[in-house]
């Protein structure tokens with residue numbers, strides 16, 4: 431044993447949105463998880479960007495070993511150049527995340543060449559006394575990871591930003607199995623994304639945006655102008671695919687939209703159909719019904735391409751009567767005025783502007799809602815829990831949720847120590863009631879029969895499919911009933927096969 435202390439020191443992102451940064455120290459070694467910046471509120475007049483306070487790290491500079499990045503959103507990587515100009519350490523992240531960091535670094539003139547080290551999901555690295563494994567998660571940006579940080583005192587799981595998307599558009603599923611494996615072996619501390627802790631249920635899959643976009647592409651008779659966050663590679667892919675299907679060519683305008691799509695394409699994360707791209711200067715020359723435009727500036731930033739198009743001040747693109755303008759993003763509180771100004775200008779020019787919440791949605795969140803948070807808490811079952819990534823009210827709600835599970839879970843813990851836990855995860859199409867993808871079965875602490883785990887999981891998957899197929903329409907539209915049926919059928923199957931009685935918790939995700 432050791433008498434060295436393990437410390438988790440939040441340096442940003444708690445009680446505020448943005449500037450996510452957490453230092454983890456064991457003895458005389460520090461790693462830093464994420465290094466984000468914040469776009470300031472209108473209240474901070476004249477301030478462009480807010481960087482985290484590095485005083486603590488500079489005071490302990492000799493102990494800082496590395497920066498570990500979970501994904502490429504600005505609130506997680508935006509301060510990396512500033513950080514490296516003060517503290518020169520290696521930076522670890524997935525290839526796409528680091529490519530976005532490089533793009534930021536181009537604007538800086540660092541004294542030393544930055545050391546950017548690429549990692550992949552399922553890979554583990556050693557930094558001082560820490561072993562860090564990268565776990566793929568689903569989020570609104572591609573190539574996002576959670577971290578399992580093994581320290582001499584136990585394992586820390588840091589989720590990064592996540593949602594549990596059962597049908598991600600790139601088919602890269604959240605690696606819940608690895609998370610469950612860590613949970614089974616015992617986790618000391620969980621740090622988990624709290625953004626949507628005030629939203630009950632499940633966050634919709636990225637795929638839920640498709641019906642609305644499809645509807646727009648099928649009925650629009652003039653140009654379609656879509657604005658989304660430039661980092662929303664899933665969304666950009668959807669627009670490219672629909673444009674191909676409906677015979678439109680696509681122009682990409684705005685600095686960040688152009689550079690991020692280029693980076694994603696170079697990393698094989700965005701497939702651009704042959705011959706689909708259109709140069710901005712050729713947009714107005716083609717028949718309007720043959721053109722779609724991807725443009726940055728969803729928040730009404732005054733200098734963005736979208737804002738310039740809105741006031742007819744863009745070199746190549748104008749909005750005309752009958753065009754459809756789609757704001758496929760959320761309105762970040764504080765930006766309402768500038769966004770509505772853009773919408774007003776567009777409307778005045780005769781465009782049909784689509785924005786805000788509607789069903790089917792134009793935009794879905796990239797963050798987990800309450801049921802997904804519970805799922806992660808249940809799989810990880812940490813000894814200690816620390817809500818991160820949220821304002822104070824969201825952190826509090828997430829903490830209460832964890833506490834509630836802990837107190838409600840005494841009996842569960844008893845059962846679990848015996849036979850473990852089995853989570854069938856089922857993605858059902860809300861409209862058709864049909865399975866959207868094969869069911870996933872995640873287990874924790876459950877020993878399958880003699881045939882081995884793979885055979886058990888296959889059989890359990892079939893079992894769930896059979897239960898669904900054998901249910902009538904009325905049952906299928908009542909998730910409560912379906913969960914009960916799946917639980918009962920699976921229980922019978924498991925008892926018969928293994929004579930074990932694990933806790934079975936079906937999770938139904940509507941997509």
Ligand SMILES: [Zn+2]
Pocket residue numbers: 450503505506591819
């Ligand atoms: Zn974030």
Ligand SMILES: [Zn+2]
Pocket residue numbers: 501503569571591
């Ligand atoms: Zn994020």
